[in-house]
Amino acid sequence: MNVYKQKEEQERMRQRLHPVTVLLYLGAVVFLSLFFAHPLFLLSLFIAVGIVILSYGLGREWVGYLKVGLGFLLVIMMVNVLLVRAGSTILFLGPTLPGLGRMRITWEALCYGLGMGLRLLVIISVFCLLMYVLHPDRLIQLLGGRSYKTALTLGLSLRLFPLMRTDFLRITEVQQCRGVNYRAQKKRDKVRQIIPALRVLLLSSLERAFQLAESLQARGYGLGRRSYYARQKWRLRDKIIIICICGGVLLSLWLVGSGQAAYSYYPRLQSVKTVEIYWSVLIGLLFIVPACFNWGWKKWPSLRSRI
Amino acid sequence: MAFIKVEDLTYYYPGTEAPALKGINLSLNRGEFVLLVGSSGCGKSSLVRALAGLIPDFYGGKIGGHIYLEGQEIRTITRPALVKKVGMVFQDPESQLIMSNVEQELVLGMENLGLPVSLMKRRVMEVGEAFSLSPYRQHSVNELSGGLKQKVVLASVLAMQPEILILDEPTSQLDPVAGEEILTIVRKLNEDQGMTVILIEQRLERCFHLADRVVVMDKGRIVQNRTSLEELVTWAVEEGSPFLPPLPKLFAKSGFTQIPLTVKEGRKLISDKIEETKVVVAEEKKDEGKKQELLLQVENVAYTYENGVEALTGINLDFFAGDFLVLMGENAAGKTTLLKTIRGLLQPTKGTVRFGGEEIKERPVEEWAKDIGYLSQHPGDYLFLPTVREEIEFALDNLHLPKDSRVNFLLEKLGLTKFAESYARDLSTGERQRVALATVLVAEPKLIILDEPTRGLDYELKAYLGEILQDLQQAGQAILLVTHDVEFAAEYATEIALMTQGTIIAKGKKEEILSDSTFFSPQVAKLFRNLVVDPIVTLEQGKLVLEEF
Known part of the structure; x- marks a missing residue:
């Protein structure tokens, strides 16, 4: 994937975890972000994932993802405040809108939108981490074994997608140099202009697919039973992180089950109890363990080989 | 007994009426460095693909004649045995790299052969060191330069330890330094390990002098098959063949009977005759002052x-x-x-x-x-x-x-x-x-x-x-x-x-x-x-x- 940059990737490889650990971590965060309604717990998850992202040196990339997320957050908030009429703290009473009635913006609806947006930011951050920390080849190895053909197809698709994107950009540049105008105003004209580029892309991709298949054939693909070079290693770091994930998930289930992580926005915002702050901090701490490893390894490199 | 023997080989691509290869006969010895030259579309690539078993297995089409590897007809050799014996590197590295990580690419062929992990590790280490690829083992292939990509492909094929290495214009997309590096590696493999090398190359100045044998093809036929490069040069000059490196071409055009193949030989030949500073070429001077629009x-x-x-x-x-x-x-x-x-x-x-x-x-x-x-x-x-x-x-x-x-x-x-x-x-x-x-x-x-x-x-x-x-x-x-x-x-x-x-x-x-x-x-x-x-x-x-x- 072209999002990988050499030095950063090497650094991440040194800090790498078993792909199952990564998938469990990311899966648990997504599950909990959907499970919790309490904004404090969502904020705690968001901060924990953010700290892990920063510990991998992915701050710049994260900001890019957050920019997209903030756009969505604004949309969610606006739709919520305009459509939801619940809430007792009125911030603004506006004119009557057709089909919506009188505009009534409440503090509670605004906070609800903010809570939903926070949930979205957690999920977007998880996606950012997935893109940069779990290499597709390692995912393929995980799928490997009996389903090697599926894994190889997936791997080739992952490799070819950025290549096709590059090809498409190059082809449109070439076509522009031949006088093709991609800035046409009308949609119909735009489609008409893009067709030649798509045709070239299709033809070139078919040629490349043929060459790749030939290369695979020449290197003995499909000979029968194959061996596997890389076995993913389970290390102490994986076990510690999985224990923390399990602890975090079980604790969350208990908290939600016992009503200690419940939250209601309407008709008035529920007040936050001190104990809820403690629990949310604890959940957050359980999910920043990978970041602790990353920082620990930077400070004491010898720890890498020990855990 | 010839290591590779081709007898009356004729081949038609599917749906074509004109043969890509016509009555090819060729004998190659073990450990030879064979240079295969000819104009675009003359059948060079088809011939090497037939030697690698890709024709007709992968391409289909009609084939006649025989190819023997160490006396065994190629069609009777099992595919695993053939893949172990013949390694092939193509022109465009981008269209050969399958995996997205260098190390995974290096082991792909070995995994397909079912080699044990311990052996794969040893070979990865060896090719990594030999090709200076060790620092890049965990890198994404997309981040590598063209020269490094081609090296990865070559290393991946060599990790399978083939006896015959076929290279189809491996340096055509590389700068002179990277191209030279690839050919140096190939030459060392041929000289130090006795690997049989069949190289298709357009820039003959890079490799002509390395060849033990030069095979010239035209319109699907072999028109010359020489182990003496001097004889080949003489033939090319007489026939006006364009497939000569610039240096032999220069000496032949200048009426020399002794034709050097390398710059070193050429300098040796002329240095005695040239007294420094005496030869000044009366070059036609162009009007440099007159710059146009x-x-x-x-x-x-x-x-x-x-x-x-x-x-x-x-x-x-x-x-x-x-x-x-x-x-x-x-x-x-x-x-x-x-x-x-x-x-x-x-x-x-x-x-x-x-x-x-x-x-x-x-x-x-x-x-x-x-x-x-x-x-x-x-x-x-x-x-x-x-x-x-x-x-x-x-x-x-x-x-x-x-x-x-x-x-x-x-x-x-x-x-x-x-x-x-x-x-x-x-x-x-x-x-x-x-x-x-x-x-x-x-x-x-x-x-x-x-x-x-x-x-x-x-x-x-x-x-x-x-x-x-x-x-x-x-x-x-x-x-x-x-x-x-x-x-x-x-x-x-x-x-x-x-x-x-x-x-x-x-x-x-x-x-x-x-x-x-x-x-x-x-x-x-x-x-x-x-x-x-x-x-x-x-x-x-x-x-x-x-x-x-």
């Missing part, structure tokens, strides 16, 4: 990609009508970025590019198509219509230009008339290249930009392209060309600019730049360096010197 001005241009890579810094360039400038430099030096910046495809992050006094950024890219033609590295990117004629007319339609006699004129000029109604993608590499060039030239631009147009072209086609470009130059059009082909640049360009790390480090007449460079120097220049006063870079200049003996 200023077309292009590049002023202090810098370009930084979004990922922070500074591709260009402080580029200054003035370009006049009738100039023919070749940009050279290692892979990733910023050459293509500069071309794209000049063409308006990239906006400089600093500085200005002006064409005819107007800033390039003032008009959209497509509006410059009548003034600046651009031929990219991939001729295939231009081709999608049912006929060659329609491909050429497509540009005229876009530019609202009349479909007048210029289409027929270009078809004639570029030798494409007989293909006018053919599907362009069915044509050979050289023919496709000419079609793409025609689609650019049809707009009659004042400046023509060409990015590596000689890639994959044989000597004949390169000479043809060079002459076309010189004709355009004579007609007052300006040529800006990027190539790794030093010999081509020396023969046809007027000026050379060398680029590295985003800057132009040297620019001047080709004689000044090419005569004293280590790698960016043609064979002729290396031959005469420090032996004659004048810088000699072209065959014609070299001939003038040699004829004085």
Whole structure:
């Protein structure tokens, strides 16, 4: 994937975890972000994932993802405040809108939108981490074994997608140099202009697919039973992180089950109890363990080989 | 017993009536370094694919005759045994890399052979060290340069430890340094490990002297099969074959009976006869003072990609009508970025590019198509219509230009008339290249930009392209060309600019730049360096010197 940059990737490889650990971590965060309604717990998850992202040196990339997320957050908030009429703290009473009635913006609806947006930011951050920390080849190895053909197809698709994107950009540049105008105003004209580029892309991709298949054939693909070079290693770091994930998930289930992580926005915002702050901090701490490893390894490199 | 024996081999690709290979007979010995040469589409690639078992297994089609490897008919050899025995590296590294990580790519073939992990680890370590790939083992292949990608492919094939290594133009996309490195590795494998090497290569100056045997093909047949390079040179000179490296060609043309194969041999041959400083070539001096219309001005241009890579810094360039400038430099030096910046495809992050006094950024890219033609590295990117004629007319339609006699004129000029109604993608590499060039030239631009147009072209086609470009130059059009082909640049360009790390480090007449460079120097220049006063870079200049003996 072209999002990988050499030095950063090497650094991440040194800090790498078993792909199952990564998938469990990311899966648990997504599950909990959907499970919790309490904004404090969502904020705690968001901060924990953010700290892990920063510990991998992915701050710049994260900001890019957050920019997209903030756009969505604004949309969610606006739709919520305009459509939801619940809430007792009125911030603004506006004119009557057709089909919506009188505009009534409440503090509670605004906070609800903010809570939903926070949930979205957690999920977007998880996606950012997935893109940069779990290499597709390692995912393929995980799928490997009996389903090697599926894994190889997936791997080739992952490799070819950025290549096709590059090809498409190059082809449109070439076509522009031949006088093709991609800035046409009308949609119909735009489609008409893009067709030649798509045709070239299709033809070139078919040629490349043929060459790749030939290369695979020449290197003995499909000979029968194959061996596997890389076995993913389970290390102490994986076990510690999985224990923390399990602890975090079980604790969350208990908290939600016992009503200690419940939250209601309407008709008035529920007040936050001190104990809820403690629990949310604890959940957050359980999910920043990978970041602790990353920082620990930077400070004491010898720890890498020990855990 | 011959190690590889081909008997009366004939092959037809599916759906074709003309054979790609006709009655091929060939015997090769174990450990030989075989150079396979011939024009584009002569059957070289088909022959090596047959030796690797890809023809007919992968391609289908009709095949006749026999191929024996160590006395065993290839069709009776099991596929695992054949894959272990024959390794093949193709032309384009991008279309051979399967995995996205270097280490995974290195082990792919070995995994397919079912080798044990301990053995794979040892071989990965060995090829990693031998090819200096160890620091890149965990890198993504997409991040590697073209030279490194080709090395990864070669290492991946060699990790399978084949007895026969087949290379189909492995250096065609590499700069001179990277190409030299790959061929050095191949030579060492042949010399130190006795590996049988079959190499297809267009730039013969790189490898001619390495060969134990040279096989020349034409129209699906073997026309020469020689172990004596001297005999082959004599034959090529007598027959006027273009498949000779520049150095033997120079000596043969100059009437020498003793033909050297390497620069070292050539210098030895002439150094006794030349007394330093006495030979001065009476070169036709051109009117340098008379500069024509200023077309292009590049002023202090810098370009930084979004990922922070500074591709260009402080580029200054003035370009006049009738100039023919070749940009050279290692892979990733910023050459293509500069071309794209000049063409308006990239906006400089600093500085200005002006064409005819107007800033390039003032008009959209497509509006410059009548003034600046651009031929990219991939001729295939231009081709999608049912006929060659329609491909050429497509540009005229876009530019609202009349479909007048210029289409027929270009078809004639570029030798494409007989293909006018053919599907362009069915044509050979050289023919496709000419079609793409025609689609650019049809707009009659004042400046023509060409990015590596000689890639994959044989000597004949390169000479043809060079002459076309010189004709355009004579007609007052300006040529800006990027190539790794030093010999081509020396023969046809007027000026050379060398680029590295985003800057132009040297620019001047080709004689000044090419005569004293280590790698960016043609064979002729290396031959005469420090032996004659004048810088000699072209065959014609070299001939003038040699004829004085």
